[in-house]
Amino acid sequence: MALSTSSNFAKPDDAFRMIVEAHRGLDDAQSGDLDAALVLILANHIGDIGVLRDAITLAKRQVIEAVQPSQQ
Amino acid sequence: MAQQTKTQFGYRRHPDQDRRETDPAHHPVVIVGAGPVGLSLAIDLAQRGQRVVLLDDADRIGEGSRAICFSKRSLEFWDRLGVGDRMVDKGVVWSVGKIFHGASQLYQFNLLPEEGHKRPAFINLQQFYAEAYLVDRVEELSAIDLRWRNKVIALEQRNDHVVLTVETPDGAYRLAASHLVACDGARSSLRRMVGAEFAGQVFEDQFLIADVKMSAEFPTERWFWFDPPFHAGRSALLHRQPDDIWRIDLQLSPDADPVVERKPENVRPRIARMLGHDKFEFEWISLYKFQCRRMEKFNHGRVIFAGDSAHQVSPFGARGANSGLEDAENLGWKLDRVLRGLSPERLLESYHIERSAAADENIRESTRSTDFMAPATNQEARLRKAVLALARETDFGKRMINGGRLSIPSIYETPLSTPDVDAWNGGTRPGASMPDAPLKDRSGQSTYLTDAFVAAGTRFTVLAFANGAAPDVPNDVGVIRIGGGDFTDAAGLLDARYDAAPGSAYLLRPDGYVAARFRHPTRAALEAALARASGLN
Known part of the structure; x- marks a missing residue:
């Protein structure tokens, strides 16, 4: 199975909003803990090491490119 | 505490020592190091009809439980060497492990959930008992010439043999061997002599081990704690041994002072907090740090490395001594065939192929356990915290907890296997060890x-x-x-x-x-x- 990057939610705003609201009222440390738990729960739900690897690659690219913007 | 000696052996002068320096005695195989690996290999070779010289620089078996956990695979090997019953009769049989977080139990696992195996998943046995039983077996076999206080101080490699210089209480002598097996431990001097020092990952956390004598009603299980009430923020392990001895491993901070930490007066309060009483006596206290690493090549000409001399792992998972014994069982029959001229020298290359892959697997598994126990960054700690929290209510969380993945034999991807051509529905594939029944x-x-x-x-x-x-x-x-x-x-x-x-x-x-x-x-x-x-x- 390949990582799906097409839009899968009928209402993407609802999904984004739900995650944002989950962090409301939490301090940075608590937010970090929440994200860690969420990542593990979702990773297990996907249950496919290849998809997880692709997701990590995609996510990591955003972080690395945010630090070192490519010359274009 | 003073160093104790569990068993003392005598140095005896050997006629080889009277040979002229230019005309050393020549032996088919010399093994250096009379620990569990060297002793077991010597017995295996002797039972296959080889004459073996086994050298050890000491003349005693030291104290302490050390390796402690011996796996089913190791027991099956020892059965073949005629010492399995003695080990199992003396050892403590166990197969259940429990993981605790704080004061509550998170998870329980059974390492041998299926019936129909002669040997249990593990026994716990002090290493000095295992060594003593192996030495007793060696003494029954006239083909093994075990020489205590024989320390190899120089090695010359020739095309088809090696020449050793061996130091004894009577001075040095020289000895030639067609094949040399270096089972001389983590600080192997033979590894240095072949110029194959190796680098690896050093773990900064220190661990304190104590063998404690007490009568206790804890069940015969492996108990592992993350962040227990008696040792906040770190991990602890409790294991039963024969003779009312309990093995306790406590994780210490990287900056703990080893000299201070191992003093009985400092260890005692920690363990009293763990046990809830102080009605115990110390048998042995040790402090260790460890590395995970292996030699790039286990075979160096006519010198072959086995056990800790070739590879080292963290202790979580019982992968040190057990993997060394797997080295010995892998090497014994191959060396026998080569010495008999039944197989070419290159059969020994398969020892390196099979056992270095096993070492990589052991290093990978035990490094993961160690990283889980001692998270290196804040984010690693955060992920571990999430796993431990999720384990309270989810199955996947329980299975992600890594308090040590215990040793099981590797499946070899090896040129010695013949790939399947027929259709099989499971069973045991080529390269796997034979399951008992x-x-x-x-x-x-x-x-x-x-x-x-x-x-x-x-x-x-x-x-x-x-x-x-x-x-x-x-x-x-x-x-x-x-x-x-x-x-x-x-x-x-x-x-x-x-x-x-x-x-x-x-x-x-x-x-x-x-x-x-x-x-x-x-x-x-x-x-x-x-x-x-x-x-x-």
Whole structure:
């Protein structure tokens, strides 16, 4: 199975909003803990090491490119 | 505490020491290091008919539980060496582990959930008992010449042999050997002499081990704590041993002062908090740090490395001594064949291929355990915290907790295996170790496949599931016939573990690994698989 990057939610705003609201009222440390738990729960739900690897690659690219913007 | 000696041996002068320096005695095989690996290898070689010289720089067996956990695979090897019963009779049998977080239990696992194995998943036994029983066995075998206080101080490598300089209380002498096996431990001096020092990952966390004598009613299980109330923020391990001795491992901070930490007056309050009382005495206290690393090549000309000299792992997972014993069982039959001229030297390359891959697996597993116990960054700590929290209510969280993944034999991807050509529904694939199963022999007596393997000669053996006709097997190969022959599958477990349709046959290597399997074995197919597993093509 390949990582799906097409839009899968009928209402993407609802999904984004739900995650944002989950962090409301939490301090940075608590937010970090929440994200860690969420990542593990979702990773297990996907249950496919290849998809997880692709997701990590995609996510990591955003972080690395945010630090070192490519010359274009 | 003073260093104690559990068993003392005597140095004896050997006639080899009277030889002229230019005319040293020549032996087929010399093993350096009389620890569990060197002793076991010497016994295996001697039982195969080889004469062995075994050198050790000390003359005593030291104290302390040290390796402590011996795996089913190691016990099966020791059964073949004639010492399995003694180990198991003395050892404490266990298969259940429990993981605690804080004050509550998170998870329980059974390492041998299935029936029908002669040996348990693990025994706990102080290393000094294991060594003493092996030395007793060595002394029954006249083919082993065990020389205490013989320290190798120089090595010269020649094309087809090595020459050693050995220091003794009577001075130095020289000794030549066709093959040298270095089982001289983590601080191997032979490794330095071949110029193969190695780098690896050093873990900064320190661990305190104590063997504590007390009467206690804890069950015979492996108990592992993350962040226990008695040792906040770190991990702890409790294990039972024979003689009312309990093994306790406590993780310490990287900056803890080893000299201070190991003083009994400082260890005692920690352990009293753990046990809830102070009615115990110390047998042994030690402090350790560890590294995870292996030699790039286990074979250096005529010098072969086995055990801790070749690879080191963190202690979580019982992968140190057990993997060393797997090295010995892998090497013994190969070296025997090469010494007899039955197989070419290159058969020994398969020792490196198989056992270095196993070392990589052991390093990977034990490094993961160690990283889980001692998270290196804030985010790693955060992920671990999430796993421990999720484990309270989810199955996947429980299974992600890593308090040590305990040693199981590797499956070898090896040129010695013949790839399957027939269709198999599970069973045991080439490169895997043979699973045990209960049998009944011709007279109806209960026995086990592992015993039948020993009775068949601990050599290349065909395990044949009969359909009437006896299989046509190559010369000098043992046979274990199931059904219509010598044995019956007492509990139906053999069928399940070997997908044993009538007429099928497995070719087992002398170390009890599967070399090949066939639905309809022919003499030619077995001959070809045998040649391949012997390094002949």
